[in-house]
Amino acid sequence: MTTRFPATHAALLGVVLAISGFILWSAVSASTSLNNLVVVAPVAAVLGVLLPVILASALRKPAREDVGSGAWGDLLLLAGFSAFCLALTHVGFDVATFVFVWAGVVMSGGRGLWQPPLYAAVFTVVLVKGFGSLFPYPMLTLVF
Amino acid sequence: MIDHFALSQAFGLLFASFEPWLWVVPGLLIGLIFGSIPGLQISMAMAVFLPVTFGMDFLQAMLFLTSIFTGGAYGGGVTAILMNIPGSSSSIATAFDGYPMARQGKHNEALGLGLAASVVGAFVGYVLLLLLINPLAALVLKVGPMEMVVVVLWGLTLIATLNDSSLSKGLLAGFFGLMLSQIGMSTTGVMRTSVGNPHLLDGISVVPAMIGIFAASELLRLRGSAYLVQDEAQRDIAFSRILRGVGETFRYPGVLVRGSLIGAVIGAIPGVGSSVANLVSYGEARRTSRTPEIFGKGAPEGVIAAESANSSSEGGSMTALLALGIPGGAATAVLLAAFSFHNIVGGPSFIRNQTEVVYSIILGNLGQVLLLAVIGLLMLRVLGMVVRVPLAYLVPSVLAMCAWGGYGITGTVAGPLTVAAFAALGWLMRRNDYPVAATVIGLLLGRMMEGELVRTLQISNGQPFNYLFERPMALALFVFMLMVLVGAPLLKALRRRKLQQAGR
Structure with missing residues (x-):
């Protein structure tokens, strides 16, 4: 249009x-x-x-x-990102990151049934144990 | 200018044993890692490792902490080039041309340009500090709010040159940034607006906003692509191409020297420092370039101007710390804390009574800069791997890191939410050809501008223009700025017209 x-x-x-x-x-x-x-x-x-x-x-x-089909995909990812940002301090940094990265990989075209969740899990562990340990603030986590 | 006896003593302190250098390489690596992760700031790294210095002697502690400072300044430039995420406000201008270069498959060259410009800039900054520490200290004491207003105005003029499609869009983006900087309590304590949100009492946090508008909004647009660099052949990390970038830096000696000088001088002004220096340097490089139209699209001069200025401002920021005992920013505040850890008080008496220690700190930093060239070259191969990661995995991962980074800076949910809000704003702006960089500049300099303007109004009793004529330094700066902004383009246009007439 x-x-x-x-x-x-x-x-x-x-x-x-x-x-x-x-x-x-x-x-x-x-x-x-x-x-x-x-x-x-x-x-x-x-x-x-x-x-x-x-x-x-x-x-x-x-x-x-006007707004093309690509824009709707961007907006969907943006909505997911905003929900993730809000969820960080509510459901925990670990769970929110795992779910967002998994969903984000799938939405961005990542293929395979097990690769996206496996990657999301490994990435989350690295982020929580690495990045998170350097934070000078307390960080809410649900699992780790 | 230099106390030769103290200088020889400084060499003795530095090279009598290997101990002062023991922590320099780890410090550079810590700085590079902290600088290249969005949300982890150099000052944070220095604060985290400050307790480690308790067991060190003063010189060793200083070299360790300043090596984190040096490594971090370059690390911020790496993410600005590879992912459009300036590690701090001092790397904003690096992203303007570094990232477009990376997207064109010239990431190796861009990283090489950035490294060489950083090394040369930092080297020039420290050499100037060594030669001019006493006169520079006197100069810093003369800088008042009026002079700061002129310097910040100079930084703001860059807004007018940043326009992706039209001047009006560039100006709107910049002025909207200025307007956003006015959220929260004013500098005189008047509560303007916080939208009922206590997190906004101090205004919008600039670094999360910058991460959101630069990085997150760009990542949303990248979603449909397969890799950061489309051409597979260009995706390699080639040492030879990084070295080619290093070599190319020296093809622009004017940009390199001017950037280094701008950085050293503006960096010496407490509170303004590297945030404005890289913008002023970039703006000047663009204004004086023969090809201003390629700026913002991957111009090597843009990367050189920004990186040389932000690195040389490190030397400048040490001026106020060493000579006056005033921290110019968060990183130098941590250094001041290390001073008190070791029962040392910075300022004129420190320079007078312990000149050899001051010189050894400066010389040690010069050594660090040379080590950065080696460590940086080795690390770039690892850091550059990011172009080989499929975007389907890179986009959500970096988006998650952006949100984490926002939290790392504020310590509350306000950080990630600021990132998200500015990601949405950035997405809207990019989609309609508005320059997001102009908004960040407005946001960054708006509050600084307001504070200095209010102080000027108060000091001048509401007569700022009369006061300007009582401040020779501000007046000289103002006239110089006008000459550069108005005089130079007029002269250029006049010369072009004369050439055209001669051609006919």
Whole structure:
């Protein structure tokens, strides 16, 4: 499907607008002193000019491919990665890493029935015993 | 400039026995390993191994800890080149051209370029420190917030040159980074926003954000490919090609020397240091290059400029530590802790009363730099193997390490979540041709900029422009920056027009 303004571009500009607007509103609500707004206010003004300029130039450009099938795969892996990040301190670093690496290898095209889980298990042990032992913080684990 | 008697004593201290050198090679290896694993930082390695130095004498301890520092600085560049993961904020600019080179199958050459530039940069940095420690210390004392504002502004100008497709997109990416840097408590203690999340009180943690936006977002895009380097013939780790990269470094002597000088001078400024030095050096290399259009697409000059500056800034950062007893960053703070371990107080009295020890530390570091060249060459064969790992296995493994790295830096779930959030932002930006590096630069320098601006406003009583004229160093820096940014391109355009007219 072709579109003049790809959904991912609209999403990005929406994110920039929403986050910048929120930071500006929050900063102005907290204090209107020069010291507090010395960076926020000029940056918001420049972003306020740039956003419509980019929007107008994107709308003037010829139509291009919208989110392709590859993008859905990326988004699926990204969702899995976000869930993994959240799970680290909830289900344990070892179990979360094992499941994520196994699923990630399969999603990225790793073949075979036993190779992905075996690799994930070995990788997890190396990470927990190697990387984890160097952490200066306590690390929640379920098995090791 | 040099106390020759103290220098000869320093040689005696260093070479009378092998003991001071005993821990240098292990230190370099520890630094290389910590530097090349995302999330493990040099300062962390130095802190972990600090208790080991309790049983050592002062010089041995210093050489051990500084060898971790030296090895780690280069290790961060290795992951920036091979996986687009800058080990620290001082390796950001290395990834700009190092990673595109690796993807083109020139990973051997890129690693060689990085190693040679690092060795030369660090060497120049320490030679300058040896020659200029006293005048440099005096200079550092004169640096105030106004001067810092000018230096940070210089770093920020790189945003305008980083654009994958259009200037407006590059600027939007950079200014959005600046806006994100304003989350959390302001430098004057005003609570702006933390989105109700206590982890954001101090703002967004830059290193996890950098790991997410650079590495994780790129890994998501790599998912469909088979290997990091598509061409099978290019996937080998060839010692001869690494050496070719080493040799190629010296084809750009101007970039190498300029990068080393920029690194040494900016590195000496406490708090700014190598994070800004590598960006300023990269920006200058791009501005003065005959082929600026290949920057960001695998230009060897880009790797040389970034690596030489971040390595020479190590010598610069030692200036404030040795001469003033002020740590310029986390790594030098650990060195200062080692000073107190051994009942030594850094500063003018240390230089005056124990000049031979100061010289022996500097000379020892010069020796370490030469050893890094050998150890680095041997280790690169192992580290470069990453291009032979199928991406189906590499992508989830490195993604997992990115999340672990985020946790290693913050110690809370906020680290991995920052990595994930910035991975999503980076994915959106890359998909629509926005330069992710500009956002990182904005995020990194925004808070620094705010702090220095507020201090300048307070000192100048709200009259920063009048104050600028009272600060000769800031004024000189400002005029020099304007000359470089505006004058040089104008001169170039004028010369081009004259040449065209002559051609007609």
